[in-house]
Amino acid sequence: MLYHVAMTVRLPADMDPAVAGEIKAREKAYSQALQQQGVWRHIWRVAGLYENVSIFDCRDNAHLHEVLTGLPLYPHMDIAVTPLCRHPSSVREDDR
Numbered sequence: 001m002l003y004h005v006a007m008t009v010r011l012p013a014d015m016d017p018a019v020a021g022e023i024k025a026r027e028k029a030y031s032q033a034l035q036q037q038g039v040w041r042h043i044w045r046v047a048g049l050y051e052n053v054s055i056f057d058c059r060d061n062a063h064l065h066e067v068l069t070g071l072p073l074y075p076h077m078d079i080a081v082t083p084l085c086r087h088p089s090s091v092r093e094d095d096r
């Protein structure tokens with residue numbers, strides 16, 4: 001199942017920059033591993049914001065929940081999920 005996920009990062013202004021840097025490094029590694037596995041299909045920066053728009057390919061809602069709650073930045077994010085289904089005009093066989 002495909003999901004459109006918008007993530008807005010809200011790190012506390014007083015967070016130690018070294019701590020923030022360590023969380024961001026873990027977030028990048030976590031994200032890139034999921035991208036290599038095909039679970040995190042796309043990630044885009046929303047221009048001008050500390051926000052991304054992503055497409056996830058998860059087995060079901062529970063799998064998406066597990067992936068999102070595992071994000072190192074999860075405690076500092078607002079997340080909005082939109083489930084997607086195949087458009088009848090899509091020519092992409094892997095959009096399901």
Ligand SMILES: O=C(O)CC1=CCC(=O)O1
Pocket residue numbers: 007009027028029031050051052073
């Ligand atoms: O910077 C972000 O939008 C948060 C994030 C998600 C994956 C990643 O590497 O950073």
